[in-house]
Amino acid sequence: MYQNIVFKGVGTYHPATKTSNSYYIKHFKSMGIDVSGLIEHLGRNTRCIADAKNENAVTMAYQASLKALLTSNVQPEEIDIIIFGTDSPEKLIPSNALLLHDRLNTVNAHQIFDLNSNCIGMLSAIDVASRLLQSNTRLNKALVVGSFLGSFISSKSDPVCYSNMADAAAAVILERVEEPYKRGFIDTNFKTDPVVKDAFQFPACGFSKLYDNETDMEDKKLRLDPFDTSFICKEWVDLMQVLFERCNISKYNIKQFFFSQFSKPDAETTLDLMSVGLDKYTYIGNKYGYTGLTSPIIAYNEALINKSIDYGDYVVFCTVGAGYNICALLYRL
Amino acid sequence: MYQNIVFKGVGTYHPATKTSNSYYIKHFKSMGIDVSGLIEHLGRNTRCIADAKNENAVTMAYQASLKALLTSNVQPEEIDIIIFGTDSPEKLIPSNALLLHDRLNTVNAHQIFDLNSNCIGMLSAIDVASRLLQSNTRLNKALVVGSFLGSFISSKSDPVCYSNMADAAAAVILERVEEPYKRGFIDTNFKTDPVVKDAFQFPACGFSKLYDNETDMEDKKLRLDPFDTSFICKEWVDLMQVLFERCNISKYNIKQFFFSQFSKPDAETTLDLMSVGLDKYTYIGNKYGYTGLTSPIIAYNEALINKSIDYGDYVVFCTVGAGYNICALLYRL
Numbered sequence: 100m101y102q103n104i105v106f107k108g109v110g111t112y113h114p115a116t117k118t119s120n121s122y123y124i125k126h127f128k129s130m131g132i133d134v135s136g137l138i139e140h141l142g143r144n145t146r147c148i149a150d151a152k153n154e155n156a157v158t159m160a161y162q163a164s165l166k167a168l169l170t171s172n173v174q175p176e177e178i179d180i181i182i183f184g185t186d187s188p189e190k191l192i193p194s195n196a197l198l199l200h201d202r203l204n205t206v207n208a209h210q211i212f213d214l215n216s217n218c219i220g221m222l223s224a225i226d227v228a229s230r231l232l233q234s235n236t237r238l239n240k241a242l243v244v245g246s247f248l249g250s251f252i253s254s255k256s257d258p259v260c261y262s263n264m265a266d267a268a269a270a271v272i273l274e275r276v277e278e279p280y281k282r283g284f285i286d287t288n289f290k291t292d293p294v295v296k297d298a299f300q301f302p303a304c305g306f307s308k309l310y311d312n313e314t315d316m317e318d319k320k321l322r323l324d325p326f327d328t329s330f331i332c333k334e335w336v337d338l339m340q341v342l343f344e345r346c347n348i349s350k351y352n353i354k355q356f357f358f359s360q361f362s363k364p365d366a367e368t369t370l371d372l373m374s375v376g377l378d379k380y381t382y383i384g385n386k387y388g389y390t391g392l393t394s395p396i397i398a399y400n401e402a403l404i405n406k407s408i409d410y411g412d413y414v415v416f417c418t419v420g421a422g423y424n425i426c427a428l429l430y431r432l
Numbered sequence: 433m434y435q436n437i438v439f440k441g442v443g444t445y446h447p448a449t450k451t452s453n454s455y456y457i458k459h460f461k462s463m464g465i466d467v468s469g470l471i472e473h474l475g476r477n478t479r480c481i482a483d484a485k486n487e488n489a490v491t492m493a494y495q496a497s498l499k500a501l502l503t504s505n506v507q508p509e510e511i512d513i514i515i516f517g518t519d520s521p522e523k524l525i526p527s528n529a530l531l532l533h534d535r536l537n538t539v540n541a542h543q544i545f546d547l548n549s550n551c552i553g554m555l556s557a558i559d560v561a562s563r564l565l566q567s568n569t570r571l572n573k574a575l576v577v578g579s580f581l582g583s584f585i586s587s588k589s590d591p592v593c594y595s596n597m598a599d600a601a602a603a604v605i606l607e608r609v610e611e612p613y614k615r616g617f618i619d620t621n622f623k624t625d626p627v628v629k630d631a632f633q634f635p636a637c638g639f640s641k642l643y644d645n646e647t648d649m650e651d652k653k654l655r656l657d658p659f660d661t662s663f664i665c666k667e668w669v670d671l672m673q674v675l676f677e678r679c680n681i682s683k684y685n686i687k688q689f690f691f692s693q694f695s696k697p698d699a700e701t702t703l704d705l706m707s708v709g710l711d712k713y714t715y716i717g718n719k720y721g722y723t724g725l726t727s728p729i730i731a732y733n734e735a736l737i738n739k740s741i742d743y744g745d746y747v748v749f750c751t752v753g754a755g756y757n758i759c760a761l762l763y764r765l
Binding site for chain 2: 155187190193196200201211212213216226233234235287291293296307320421424
């Protein structure tokens with residue numbers, strides 16, 4: 100028998116307010132910048148934007164977690180672990196995990212923390228939660244939640260960030276189950292190389308300058324020095340190849356790939372380099388914008404809804420975070 | 433043979449600038465507040481305060497990590513995992529772990545992330561790192577680092593925070609070794625109960641209000657609504673008792689206890705409740721101030737220097753974080 104760590108259920112949350120490409124084209128046109136080519140290239144259409152007055156990382160995570168509990172048919176008191184992934188938290192003290200614990204009334208979730216590895220954060224958190232459940236048989240269920248407020252941290256004068264980033268939360272309930280064959284969380288492969296550590300910074304000035312009166316407001320938000328991201332395609336291919344060899348599986352056995360939803364062409368180039376058909380991936384960055392760490396999980400949820408994946412299928416999550424670090428995660432439904 | 437996860441070495445960093453009780457007594461006297469009784473009660477004498485212009489969470493973590501590598505006789509390229517614990521980060525994007533990776537040139541540390549569970553953060557991170565190493569035999573060594581800038585996040589008009597909190601970093605190198613008997617990381621016990629979630633908040637206004645012009649500067653920093661912390665003593669006793677029962681060990685076999693260094697009387701009351709002698713704990717909160725998540729590790733380092741613990745000894749780390757959550761961790765040298 101195998102001790103499998105499986106996704107018991109997934110929940111996502113998208114704010115009610117939708118914005119379309121035309122809003123951003125008009126916004127930046129007034130500054131003399133044409134973003135139409137960029138947003139079309141990356142694959143945008145609509146985005147969902149949080150209500151800055153009433154929503155934040157914790158409220159969005161709460162909504163996604165409620166849905167994940169519902170689809171899992173799990174009660175809050177069954178949760179043992181909460182890992183809250185975010186790089187746009189509401190608080191640093193107390194942790195967002197603790198604030199979520201309070202809202203959900205997860206009275207038995209004693210091991211809880213926030214985790215930040217930027218846009219690979221939900222995959223990192225799923226890896227950590229899976230290994231905590233594997234190595235500690237007193238614990239049975241984990242809630243992994245990611246929350247991203249891209250619209251809030253972006254400066255309205257940054258054409259790449261403001262016109263592409265959006266807001267969302269996603270949650271997954273993981274459970275340890277005993278089964279006669281191996282499935283669920285299989286393995287991960289990570290790579291970190293901080294060569295573009297300065298390209299993408301929030302707060303750009305650093306917390307150590309955040310309270311200085313001399314620091315410009317724009318410098319207190321997210322700053323992107325644009326760079327060509329397409330090198331990531333070859334990196335992803337190498338990362339997945341090592342993972343597939345380790346797990347003794349062929350890329351042709353993967354039913355669906357869930358990439359970062361930042362750039363549609365980067366996902367498609369990666370599949371081309373692997374000679375894998377473009378029907379093997381799910382793109383939702385057109386509907387929801389780029390929602391950071393939540394984006395591969397939202398794509399997975401879409402594939403569940405579309406029934407393009409089913410029990411027994413192998414799937415791969417593959418994404419990239421600021422700096423950069425990359426992660427590929429192999430999962431069997 | 434046992435696969436033990438052991439502390440290969442520890443490093444600490446304290447900024448050069450020292451402040452004494454008289455500075456804080458004078459500072460608050462000018463506001464009509466007498467803090468002399470409070471700081472004496474909690475056990476303060478001197479504190480080390482970072483240079484706000486040139487130091488931040490990452491620079492301090494770098495100094496502590498260099499010392500930990502040196503005392504461990506480990507090269508940066510041997511590190512596989514970096515977990516950076518902090519609730520006073522320098523950046524949210526990229527992660528502080530990635531910025532530290534860049535400075536240390538830990539070229540093979542591919543699984544890296546920031547972890548925040550406030551003042552229990554280093555114990556949480558040691559638990560996670562230990563279990564990642566236990567469950568993934570491709571990984572051999574982890575760097576767990578904590579960095580706390582208490583002086584920076586505190587408002588200068590908050591008598592409890594500003595007069596007690598100080599700045600420090602601590603780092604531990606963990607390694608998996610095969611040995612004929614069980615030692616190293618043994619087990620943890622956590623408890624979370626968000627009953628005092630509003631008592632201690634940073635930023636007090638939340639990030640969602642941090643950029644509002646109407647938000648008062650004081651509200652953008654740490655806010656403490658003082659409450660009696662002494663209930664934690666009984667909580668710690670219960671937490672440790674469960675851990676000892678699980679691990680089949682008597683409290684009388686513990687050579688040293690390393691508590692949160694926030695309150696000397698809380699540590700002593702806890703030992704009294706357990707009928708354990710006051711020679712069994714190490715207090716350094718008089719020399720270094722309260723340094724958040726780093727404080728139990730700095731106490732451990734002091735015990736190593738003082739030779740009050742030795743190879744084969746059992747020790748317990750036991751601390752509390754905002755909200756609250758508590759953790760006890762059993763380790764055998």
